[in-house]
Amino acid sequence: MQVTEHVHAVKIPFVLEVAPGKRLNRFVYVYLIYEDNSICLIDCGVAGSKEVIFDYIIKTGRSPEEIATAVITHAHPDHIGGGPGIQKAVNCKTAAHIEAVRWIEDTELQFNERPVPGFHELVEGPFKINFLLYDEDRVETGGGKSLTVIYTPGHSKGHISLFYEADNVLFSGDCVPLPGEIPIYEDVFSSIKSLVTLQNIKGMAVLLSSWDEPRYGDSGYEVLKKGLACFQExxxxxxxxxxxxxxxxxxxxxxxxxxxxxxxxxxxxxxxxxxxxxxxxxxxxxxxxxxxxxxxx
Ligand SMILES: [Zn+2]
Known part of the structure; x- marks a missing residue:
């Protein structure tokens, strides 16, 4: 789905086995930024997402080989699971916050420290991160445009959000809780602080979360406000x-x-x-x- 002039959303459905015989239908969004001669991918979905992402790119008249960079918002399985296959297929550069890297480059370490049900079905394996990111860094997307890194920990260590100034789009990964959804974070205060940081961004035209539909204009700010209220609830x-x-x-x-x-x-x-x-x-x-x-x- 095309969201703005340059940004496209690809919804990836997957099944999570939360306990033997207990299966949960979930989905995660990954995003593509189409520049004139290159594509920037935001997050890699679960194992096998390469097919869904590449099919979308081909259907929209572009080529998967154009993916120059994959930026990872955080190390959880549904954001890194498809990474090895994508990196191998198109040889793109990868980028993630320095605190997220150890769980991406050593997925068994992640599993030992955070044993998520169905982990090994969701994650193809580890992959290398080429660029270590810090708060306020800029990641070139092509054609002189860039993403600004916003450090938003709390949901996960080294979680980042990304602001694409060209279209005023905010990619918030998993850091905004949704009312009625399973709340997942490891640090309440960091989560609150992260949301306040996002609320202070001026001129956001679209909010793109990994687990929500695109939210345009004021409704994006409304989602942030409701997310903040979730913590107290x-x-x-x-x-x-x-x-x-x-x-x-x-x-x-x-x-x-x-x-x-x-x-x-x-x-x-x-x-x-x-x-x-x-x-x-x-x-x-x-x-x-x-x-x-x-x-x-
Ligand atoms: Zn997550």
Whole structure:
């Protein structure tokens, strides 16, 4: 789907086996920036995504060989899974934040440290990152245009968002939670700070998240605002359940939270437990925004 003059979105469906016999239909977006003589790819989807991405490129009259750069927003399986096949096929340069690189170049290390269900079905294997990125770096996309790197950790270490000035498009990866979706992050405060950083971007015409449809104009800012509110909603749910089910283990606490938030029971997995633990670390602070405001003063 063409989103703006230069930016295209490719939706990649996949099935996640969250437990034996329990399968969850998910999707992830990857994005393409079409410059005159080259293509910049944002994220690589899951294992096997190469076919879907290349088919799209060919259907729109371009060639996969034009992919000069692949920029990775973060190291999670649905963003790096198809990387090895793509890099091998077109020999593109790859770029990611320095804190994300170890999990991309050593996927077994990632699996050991974050054992996501179905990991090895989602990830083809490790691949090399050619350019290490830092906050405010610029990544050339071709034709004198570029992406600005915005460091937005919290969902994952080394998570970056990218702003494409030519079309005023913000690529936010996975850092904006969506109401009703499974909230996944490892650091609540970093997540909040990251969203505030994105809210301060002026003139955003389109917000492109990896797990949401394109949001144009004001509705992009609205999604950021609602995403921020999600953190307090989840925080209150965790703290309330902790009080009412005092003494029970983290697992049952997480199950209660899922019920309170009206999330599907399938949300109960090791990754969601990390989110709950991240909130428990801040259990002394019932109002997240009060302390955030104090920290910003
Ligand atoms: Zn992610």
């Amino acid at each position: 989840i925080h209150s749910a965790v703290l309330n359940e902790r009080i009412s089910s005092r003494g029970s283990d983290a697992n049952s606490l997480a199950l209660y939270v899922i019920k309170t938030l009206g999330l599907p029971e399938i949300a109960m997995n090791p990754v969601f437990l990390k989110t709950v633990e991240a909130h428990l670390q801040l259990s002394r602070y019932p109002n997240l925004f009060e302390i955030r405001d104090a920290a910003l003063r």
